[in-house]
Amino acid sequence: MSGAECCSNPPNLNPSGGVGHVHKIGGLPSYLTASPNSNRAVLLISDVFGYEAPNLRKLADTIAAAGYYVVVPDFFDGEPYNPQNPDRPFPLWIKDHKQDKGFEAAKPIIEDLKRQGVSTIGAAGFCWGGKVVVELSKSRLIQAAVHLHPSFVTVDDIQGVDIPTAILGAEIDSISPPELIKQFEEVLAAKSEVDSYVKIFPKVAHGWTVRYNTEDTEAVKAAEESHQILLDWFAKHLK
Numbered sequence: 001m002s003g004a005e006c007c008s009n010p011p012n013l014n015p016s017g018g019v020g021h022v023h024k025i026g027g028l029p030s031y032l033t034a035s036p037n038s039n040r041a042v043l044l045i046s047d048v049f050g051y052e053a054p055n056l057r058k059l060a061d062t063i064a065a066a067g068y069y070v071v072v073p074d075f076f077d078g079e080p081y082n083p084q085n086p087d088r089p090f091p092l093w094i095k096d097h098k099q100d101k102g103f104e105a106a107k108p109i110i111e112d113l114k115r116q117g118v119s120t121i122g123a124a125g126f127c128w129g130g131k132v133v134v135e136l137s138k139s140r141l142i143q144a145a146v147h148l149h150p151s152f153v154t155v156d157d158i159q160g161v162d163i164p165t166a167i168l169g170a171e172i173d174s175i176s177p178p179e180l181i182k183q184f185e186e187v188l189a190a191k192s193e194v195d196s197y198v199k200i201f202p203k204v205a206h207g208w209t210v211r212y213n214t215e216d217t218e219a220v221k222a223a224e225e226s227h228q229i230l231l232d233w234f235a236k237h238l239k
Contacts, residue, residue, distance in 0.1 A: 018057035020064070026109030031057055031072040033064040040238045041069040041118040043109065043142070045102065045129030047210065048093075050080030055210045056126070059227055066231050068238070069118060073109055075102040075132070099131035099152060106132060110141050120238045124230055126210050127151045127175070137161045144237035146230045148209045151175050158187045164237040166197040168226050172205040197233065201226065 020033025031051050042063050046056055051072045060070045081093050110121060122144040125133030130150020137145045138160040147153065147167045153176065158165075165188060169181035178200045188196035201208065201222055209226045212219040 018054075019061050020057070020070075025071055025073070026105070026107075026112040028073045028075070028105060028109060029078075030074065030109070031060060032070070033057075033060050034069040035064050035067045038067055038069045039117055039119045040067065040234075041071060041113050041121045042234060042238075043106065043121060043123040043136075044070060044072045045075070045106070045123060045125040045132045046072065046080075047127035047129060047207065048076075048081035048090075048097075049211075050074060050076050052080070053210060055212065055214070055223075059210065062227060063231065063234075066235070068234070069113070071109060071113070073105070075105055097128075099128065099135070102129070102132040103135040106136060107141065110136075122146070122234045122238045124148060125150060127207060130176075131157075134158070134161065137163050137165060144234060146233055148226060148230070149173060149176060149206045153184075155180075155183050155187060158184045161188070162191065162194050164195040164233070166229065166233045167199075168209065168229060169198070169200045170204045170206050170208055171200055171202045175206050195237070197229070199229070 018031060018033060020031055022029055023032050044060055051074045056072060060072050064070045076097050113121060121142045123133045123136055123142045124146040126148045128151055130147045131152040133145050133147060134153050134157045136142045144164045149170050167181060167184050169176055169178060171178060181198060181200055185198035188194060204222050209223050212223045214220060
C-alpha cells in the first residue's frame with residue numbers, strides 16, 4: 001500500500017551534505033560514511049526521496065560514529081521522486097522504481113561489502129525501503145533489520161522473516177496503520193526463536209524519522225528516539 005503520505009514533507013535535497021562521500025559500491029552511487037576499520041556495516045534504504053536527503057545522511061553519520069561502515073545507496077538512478085514534476089506523477093514514477101529492483105540492486109552491494117572484509121550487515125528501511133529490507137531479511141542476506149514506517153510490507157512478508165527485526169510505526173499513518181503494525185508484532189511474537197521489537201510512536205505521522213522539521217523540538221525528539229532504538233538494535237545484533 002502506498003499513497004500521499006509517502007510523498008508528504010519532501011526534503012530539500014543536498015548532494016554535498018554530510019561528512020561522508022559519494023562513491024560507487026556494488027555498481028551504485030552511494031553515500032558512504034564509516035568508522036575506521038569497522039567490519040560491521042549498516043545499509044540504509046531510503047524513502048522515495050532518495051539518498052541525498054539531509055536528515056538521512058545525518059543519521060548515517062551518527063550510525064558511523066557508533067562504529068559502523070554505513071552505506072546509503074542511490075536506488076533510483078539519479079531520479080528520486082519529485083512532487084514538483086508534473087510529468088512524473090507518483091503512480092508513473094513508482095512503476096519505474098519498484099522495490100524488487102531495489103532488492104536485486106542491493107545484492108551486489110552486500111557482496112562488495114563482504115569482499116571488503118565486512119563480516120556482519122544490518123539494514124534499515126524507511127517507507128519505500130521497508131519492502132527492500134524485508135526481502136533481504138527473508139533471503140538471510142543481512143543479520144538484523146529495522147523497519148521505520150514501512151510501505152508495501154505485508155503480514156505474509158513478516159511471516160517469512162527469521163532474523164532479528166525491529167519495527168517502528170507511527171500512530172498517524174494510513175500506509176502502515178497501527179492495526180497493521182500490531183499484526184506484525186503478533187507474527188513476530190509467535191516466533192520464539194526470533195528476537196523482535198515493535199513500537200508505535202504516539203502523535204507522529206508516516207515519515208517522521210527522516211522527514212521531520214529540524215526547527216520543531218518535539219519532532220526532533222521523536223525522530224532521535226527512533227534513531228536511538230535503531231542504534232541499540234544494531235549494537236545488540238551486529239557483532
